[in-house]
Amino acid sequence: MRRIDQIEPFRVMQLLERAKELEAEGRKIIHMEIGEPDFPTPASVIEAAKAALDSGDNFYTPSTGNPELQKALSRWYADEYGVSIAAERILITPGTSGAFSLIYAALLEDGESVLLSDPGYPCQRNFIRLSGAEPLNIPVGPETRYHLSADLIEKNWRLGTRAALVINPSNPTGTLIADDELKKVAAACRRLGGYLISDEIYHGLTYGTKARSALEFDDHAIVVNGFSKRWAMTGWRIGWIIVPDELIDACRRVMQNIFIAAPTLSQNAALAAIAATDEIEVMRKAYGERRNYLLSELPKLGFDIVVEPQGAFYIYADVSRITGDSRRFCWDMLEKSGVAITPGEDFGRYKSNQHLRFSYATSLDDIREGIARIRKHLESA
Amino acid sequence: MRRIDQIEPFRVMQLLERAKELEAEGRKIIHMEIGEPDFPTPASVIEAAKAALDSGDNFYTPSTGNPELQKALSRWYADEYGVSIAAERILITPGTSGAFSLIYAALLEDGESVLLSDPGYPCQRNFIRLSGAEPLNIPVGPETRYHLSADLIEKNWRLGTRAALVINPSNPTGTLIADDELKKVAAACRRLGGYLISDEIYHGLTYGTKARSALEFDDHAIVVNGFSKRWAMTGWRIGWIIVPDELIDACRRVMQNIFIAAPTLSQNAALAAIAATDEIEVMRKAYGERRNYLLSELPKLGFDIVVEPQGAFYIYADVSRITGDSRRFCWDMLEKSGVAITPGEDFGRYKSNQHLRFSYATSLDDIREGIARIRKHLESA
Numbered sequence: 001m002r003r004i005d006q007i008e009p010f011r012v013m014q015l016l017e018r019a020k021e022l023e024a025e026g027r028k029i030i031h032m033e034i035g036e037p038d039f040p041t042p043a044s045v046i047e048a049a050k051a052a053l054d055s056g057d058n059f060y061t062p063s064t065g066n067p068e069l070q071k072a073l074s075r076w077y078a079d080e081y082g083v084s085i086a087a088e089r090i091l092i093t094p095g096t097s098g099a100f101s102l103i104y105a106a107l108l109e110d111g112e113s114v115l116l117s118d119p120g121y122p123c124q125r126n127f128i129r130l131s132g133a134e135p136l137n138i139p140v141g142p143e144t145r146y147h148l149s150a151d152l153i154e155k156n157w158r159l160g161t162r163a164a165l166v167i168n169p170s171n172p173t174g175t176l177i178a179d180d181e182l183k184k185v186a187a188a189c190r191r192l193g194g195y196l197i198s199d200e201i202y203h204g205l206t207y208g209t210k211a212r213s214a215l216e217f218d219d220h221a222i223v224v225n226g227f228s229k230r231w232a233m234t235g236w237r238i239g240w241i242i243v244p245d246e247l248i249d250a251c252r253r254v255m256q257n258i259f260i261a262a263p264t265l266s267q268n269a270a271l272a273a274i275a276a277t278d279e280i281e282v283m284r285k286a287y288g289e290r291r292n293y294l295l296s297e298l299p300k301l302g303f304d305i306v307v308e309p310q311g312a313f314y315i316y317a318d319v320s321r322i323t324g325d326s327r328r329f330c331w332d333m334l335e336k337s338g339v340a341i342t343p344g345e346d347f348g349r350y351k352s353n354q355h356l357r358f359s360y361a362t363s364l365d366d367i368r369e370g371i372a373r374i375r376k377h378l379e380s381a
Numbered sequence: 382m383r384r385i386d387q388i389e390p391f392r393v394m395q396l397l398e399r400a401k402e403l404e405a406e407g408r409k410i411i412h413m414e415i416g417e418p419d420f421p422t423p424a425s426v427i428e429a430a431k432a433a434l435d436s437g438d439n440f441y442t443p444s445t446g447n448p449e450l451q452k453a454l455s456r457w458y459a460d461e462y463g464v465s466i467a468a469e470r471i472l473i474t475p476g477t478s479g480a481f482s483l484i485y486a487a488l489l490e491d492g493e494s495v496l497l498s499d500p501g502y503p504c505q506r507n508f509i510r511l512s513g514a515e516p517l518n519i520p521v522g523p524e525t526r527y528h529l530s531a532d533l534i535e536k537n538w539r540l541g542t543r544a545a546l547v548i549n550p551s552n553p554t555g556t557l558i559a560d561d562e563l564k565k566v567a568a569a570c571r572r573l574g575g576y577l578i579s580d581e582i583y584h585g586l587t588y589g590t591k592a593r594s595a596l597e598f599d600d601h602a603i604v605v606n607g608f609s610k611r612w613a614m615t616g617w618r619i620g621w622i623i624v625p626d627e628l629i630d631a632c633r634r635v636m637q638n639i640f641i642a643a644p645t646l647s648q649n650a651a652l653a654a655i656a657a658t659d660e661i662e663v664m665r666k667a668y669g670e671r672r673n674y675l676l677s678e679l680p681k682l683g684f685d686i687v688v689e690p691q692g693a694f695y696i697y698a699d700v701s702r703i704t705g706d707s708r709r710f711c712w713d714m715l716e717k718s719g720v721a722i723t724p725g726e727d728f729g730r731y732k733s734n735q736h737l738r739f740s741y742a743t744s745l746d747d748i749r750e751g752i753a754r755i756r757k758h759l760e761s762a
Contacts, residue, residue, distance in 0.1 A: 002490055003489075003491075004486070004487050004488075007631075007634045007635060007638060008634070009633070009634050009637060010637050010638075036440060036441060040437040041437075041439040046434050046435075049434055049646075050431050050434055053427050053430055053431055054427075056422075057616070058422040058613070058615065058616045058617060059417060059616050060417060060616055061616070094475050094618065094640075094644075095641065097638075097639055097640055100639075105384075105385070105511050106385055107385075108384075110384075110491050110513055123637075123638045123639075126634075126638040126639075127638060127639065130486050130635070130638070130639065132491055132513045233439060234440055234441050234641075234645075235438070235441055235442070235642070235644060235645025236439060236644060236645070236646070237475065237618075237640075237641075237642075237644045250385045250388075252390070253385075253388045253390050253507075254385070254388060254511070256390060256394065256504075257388060257391075257478075257503075257504045257507040257511070258478055258482055258504075258507075258508065258511065259475075259476075259478055259618075260476065260478050260615075260618075261616070261618075263475075263618045263644045263647060264616025264617070265430075265616065265617070265647075266646075
């Protein structure tokens with residue numbers, strides 16, 4: 001099979017397209033499938049972008065990014081996590097998607113592999129396949145809070161495995177890896193001669209706790225983050241990756257060739273975003289309210305939340321009390337009751353038929369309406 | 382050798398870094414090495430971007446791009462080239478770099494190959510290597526206007542060759558491929574069962590002639606273009622690729638996974654750029670003046686321009702009357718006389734020591750000063 005034929009489409013896109021068709025027919029659809037903040041970018045970031053436009057600076061930055069942004073992020077790591085990260089280790093990328101394209105290009109060869117959790121963010125498997133390498137999808141469940149553990153990493157690591165990926169808080173489960181486990185995971189990867197890649201894109205979107213960066217436990221960890229989620233800047237395509245010294249040169253060469261550089265205006269706007277702490281706190285509080293509401297309502301309807309999610313804007317529910325076919329359930333729910341939810345199949349194969357993901361990146365009013373519709377849907381089924 | 386170890390850095394970056402060091406020491410450096418427009422983005426595009434910022438639309442577009450932009454480009458192809466291209470064949474990418482990441486991911490497998498010209502744009506070789514495939518660098522000279530010809534393609538095509546790439550007008554030579562040759566090149570690729578990839582990023586920057594799109598000759602050609610050069614929008618990272626119907630689905634799957642989407646604001650700004658015809662004509666005329674000046678002055682100094690360049694903002698000169706080592710010549714010129722020029726080695730191996738590339742993406746005043754310095758440098762050598 002050709003490499004391209006192994007690249008799966010986002011299945012949820014089909015659901016989203018159908019939702020849009022229904023909307024075009026005049027129906028009101030409740031969107032609990034989308035993993036994109038429903039908030040506009042903070043006003044202070046918009047104003048900074050306008051000022052940057054007026055400055056006339058529309059030229060390429062260095063491939064590794066605007067040095068001012070690298071320095072600002074270095075200071076931010078000191079403030080946010082108490083770690084000292086040299087600015088030149090922080091590479092500015094076109095979104096976290098760019099960061100993953102970059103690191104897999106720099107690390108992987110044909111026939112090598114990366115350990116991933118199943119369920120997990122579906123693009124990861126495809127990124128790795130496009131590098132000619134193999135994603136090793138390791139089934140995870142409530143016993144490890146839906147995360148890879150040091151034990152699972154030790155057991156599944158093969159000759160040619162180069163890294164293990166943790167996304168913390170997790171997409172789709174919203175769960176955090178325990179701090180002591182993250183420390184053990186980092187140590188396991190190092191002992192096995194590979195890298196821990198920690199995707200921290202949902203950091204800052206936690207409720208009642210704080211996510212720790214892998215860099216707090218191991219300076220050798222590779223950390224990916226960006227402005228899309230916490231700062232509501234998806235369309236700006238701006239992220240970063242922190243790599244150990246020994247990978248900087250390889251990454252720079254890849255960046256010069258495949259990106260030239262991240263968007264200049266977005267880099268300038270990101271400088272303002274770092275200072276927008278009050279504006280992002282307003283969003284976090286709104287997500288927190290929505291989360292509390294769903295955590296109280298969903299179990300009453302038969303959706304089992306086995307591990308309480310502490311972060312991101314996702315709730316991963318076990319629906320086996322309701323159905324054995326979450327895909328069909330989600331499509332029925334959309335067609336009959338106008339509520340869009342992502343079926344488990346989008347995130348892997350392990351028990352995917354008995355799970356689905358709610359996103360609360362949608363207004364509380366819509367979520368209330370969604371819950372009412374789901375209740376009615378279940379009563380009439 | 383690992384794949385990453387085959388990825389070459391941009392050599393000219395080292396020259397550029399040294400130039401910046403010298404500037405930091407207070408010296409005035411004349412930049413004739415940089416392939417980036419020296420003009421700011423047109424004012425009408427800046428205003429459109431500000432309006433887009435005010436609209437609050439900072440969310441992802443569909444992976445294949447904002448449908449309005451796809452449609453606008455479809456109309457633009459009808460106006461500009463008289464060809465009818467369905468909007469859904471026009472995929473919006475993060476710069477032309479994104480377009481190449483995409484098409485090579487969709488087309489190539491380990492062990493396959495792509496035909497390229499030597500000299501040529503250096504990133505191409507690295508893109509292809511990162512896909513696990515092999516760039517076949519075919520020496521080209523004045524006899525084919527420094528382009529692949531149908532004859533060269535027929536002779537060098539192998540089992541597993543998937544495409545031939547033409548960049549027209551060429552970087553580094555600024556030469557156009559003859560219209561009848563482009564037609565033959567497209568036919569040859571089709572006959573051989575592969576694709577012609579036509580990089581048309583310098584279209585619109587031609588002087589006394591007009592470049593033809595490969596799509597005028599063959600609807601099956603893959604065309605790459607973007608807003609960086611003609612519209613002076615490098616930092617916006619916005620381009621596109623036109624693919625035949627049979628590749629749309631594969632490309633969409635790759636885009637969903639590796640980009641999510643091109644920057645939203647840049648896509649909105651690009652809609653305004655298409656209408657900015659007067660503003661881009663002012664830039665084209667300025668490049669034309671600079672070109673005329675250099676074409677008259679360089680030969681007097683011993684730089685042989687064997688094929689007159691009709692496009693882009695480059696002049697590729699044979700320096701064998703002056704030196705047998707263009708690399709050393711360029712470094713000497715920078716250190717002693719403060720003029721930065723790109724040595725041939727950046728573009729390949731074929732006769733690279735006896736060539737160099739002048740860019741006239743720099744003001745006419747600076748170019749005049751550069752010529753004066755070069756004259757003095759040669760006299761004192």
